[in-house]
Amino acid sequence: MSTEMEDLDAFRARARAFATANLRPAKRRLTVGLLRNARTDEEELAEVAREREVQRMLFDADLAGICVPTTYGGQGLSPAHQRVLNEELSDREYPERFQSPTFAPILAVLLEFGSEEQKLRHVPAILKGDEIWMQFLSEPSGGSDVAAALTTAVRDGDEWVLNGSKVWTTGAWWSDWGLCLARTNWDVPKHRGLTVFLLPIDREGIEVHRIEMLNGSKEFCQEFLSDVRVPDADRVGEVDQGWTVGTRWMVHERMGKNSPFVTVPVGNTGTEGASTPVHAIAAKAGRTDDPRAQDLVGEAQMLELVGDALKRRVGKGIMTRTMSDQSSAVIRLFAGRAMVRKTTIAFDLAGATGAAWIDDDDDLVEVGNDYLMRQISCIGGGTTEMAANVISERVLGMPRERTLDKDVPFRDVPRVAPH
Numbered sequence: 001m002s003t004e005m006e007d008l009d010a011f012r013a014r015a016r017a018f019a020t021a022n023l024r025p026a027k028r029r030l031t032v033g034l035l036r037n038a039r040t041d042e043e044e045l046a047e048v049a050r051e052r053e054v055q056r057m058l059f060d061a062d063l064a065g066i067c068v069p070t071t072y073g074g075q076g077l078s079p080a081h082q083r084v085l086n087e088e089l090s091d092r093e094y095p096e097r098f099q100s101p102t103f104a105p106i107l108a109v110l111l112e113f114g115s116e117e118q119k120l121r122h123v124p125a126i127l128k129g130d131e132i133w134m135q136f137l138s139e140p141s142g143g144s145d146v147a148a149a150l151t152t153a154v155r156d157g158d159e160w161v162l163n164g165s166k167v168w169t170t171g172a173w174w175s176d177w178g179l180c181l182a183r184t185n186w187d188v189p190k191h192r193g194l195t196v197f198l199l200p201i202d203r204e205g206i207e208v209h210r211i212e213m214l215n216g217s218k219e220f221c222q223e224f225l226s227d228v229r230v231p232d233a234d235r236v237g238e239v240d241q242g243w244t245v246g247t248r249w250m251v252h253e254r255m256g257k258n259s260p261f262v263t264v265p266v267g268n269t270g271t272e273g274a275s276t277p278v279h280a281i282a283a284k285a286g287r288t289d290d291p292r293a294q295d296l297v298g299e300a301q302m303l304e305l306v307g308d309a310l311k312r313r314v315g316k317g318i319m320t321r322t323m324s325d326q327s328s329a330v331i332r333l334f335a336g337r338a339m340v341r342k343t344t345i346a347f348d349l350a351g352a353t354g355a356a357w358i359d360d361d362d363d364l365v366e367v368g369n370d371y372l373m374r375q376i377s378c379i380g381g382g383t384t385e386m387a388a389n390v391i392s393e394r395v396l397g398m399p400r401e402r403t404l405d406k407d408v409p410f411r412d413v414p415r416v417a418p419h
Contacts, residue, residue, distance in 0.1 A: 055129030104259035105252030194242030
């Protein structure tokens with residue numbers, strides 16, 4: 001690539017030509033709602049393999065890592081170029097599983113905190129489709145309080161030995177690497193004794209167990225780490241300073257689709273809820289002439305428009321440093337609550353078929369399950385309650401919530417005994 005930044009019009013023409021010549025038309029899938037159980041393991045693994053191929057095609061066409069520095073295999077272009085690519089991929093297949101959490105937040109964390117060796121080793125591999133990453137963050141005992149991690153890392157010469165458990169890791173069973181937050185010091189307050197590590201998921205001592213949900217989905221996983229040895233070269237950031245990494249980690253996670261590192265075709269909503277637009281649900285339910293249905297469709301469209309405008313506004317503010325990076329919590333809060341409302345609207349429009357359907361119901365299939373699972377959008381990726389706290393305390397400057405464990409060594413913090 002030339003050292004001079006590529007003209008947006010020329011870039012658009014190049015992206016359009018690539019998409020037309022190489023990418024298959026997107027298929028509306030009834031599998032992309034809220035953790036729907038509509039594919040076999042073999043079908044999912046085939047989709048993962050195809051997305052690796054697509055990611056490699058993007059890399060070979062100089063369309064991977066638009067905002068990633070060229071030193072690490074990216075294009076060194078601007079968020080405006082990423083937006084153009086997203087527009088030109090509309091209605092085309094794309095490597096969906098790479099976007100979250102591999103590109104955001106993990107790629108962003110590696111670029112910001114990784115050593116030069118780590119960036120040279122992993123960033124090009126991610127851009128080529130060779131590595132899919134997961135977050136080893138949440139724990140069975142911690143909920144949203146990720147700083148209360150109990151997974152331990154003990155120094156042993158040039159290695160660390162990790163023991164503990166992580167949970168709610170979507171897709172860990174087909175992924176390659178994990179970004180893991182572990183406790184390295186119990187004698188300081190909880191935020192000061194954490195360290196971040198990189199580890200391959202197939203490393204000896206890691207067991208991945210799939211969690212079966214009520215609807216049959218097994219995408220969530222729990223990982224058990226037993227004497228997992230990690231070289232110190234795979235430590236990210238300074239020892240006991242993992243919360244410095246973690247704070248930015250959360251910022252990048254809350255950015256979601258608005259991250260400049262993420263590629264998501266414009267108009268795609270497949271990873272955020274029901275796979276069918278509400279106007280299609282209204283049509284299938286025979287309610288297009290119903291005034292109430294029209295109001296609901298309009299409300300859903302309004303939420304889409306506001307959400308898109310909000311993401312662009314906050315994203316620009318953070319990029320230009322006119323807004324705090326913690327403002328990403330505004331996007332997280334709105335997206336979670338808006339998705340709950342849009343899923344509720346879809347269920348309302350579906351009527352009785354939302355509660356009981358047959359395969360021939362097409363656009364109305366699984367709407368009821370999406371409704372029952374709607375709160376996932378306010379839990380996964382950090383709860384909306386946590387986002388509201390961030391907004392109040394770190395964006396608006398309101399008084400911090402009182403905590404009883406401040407300045408208390410973590411080993412002295414009372415914990416519920418395991419059952």
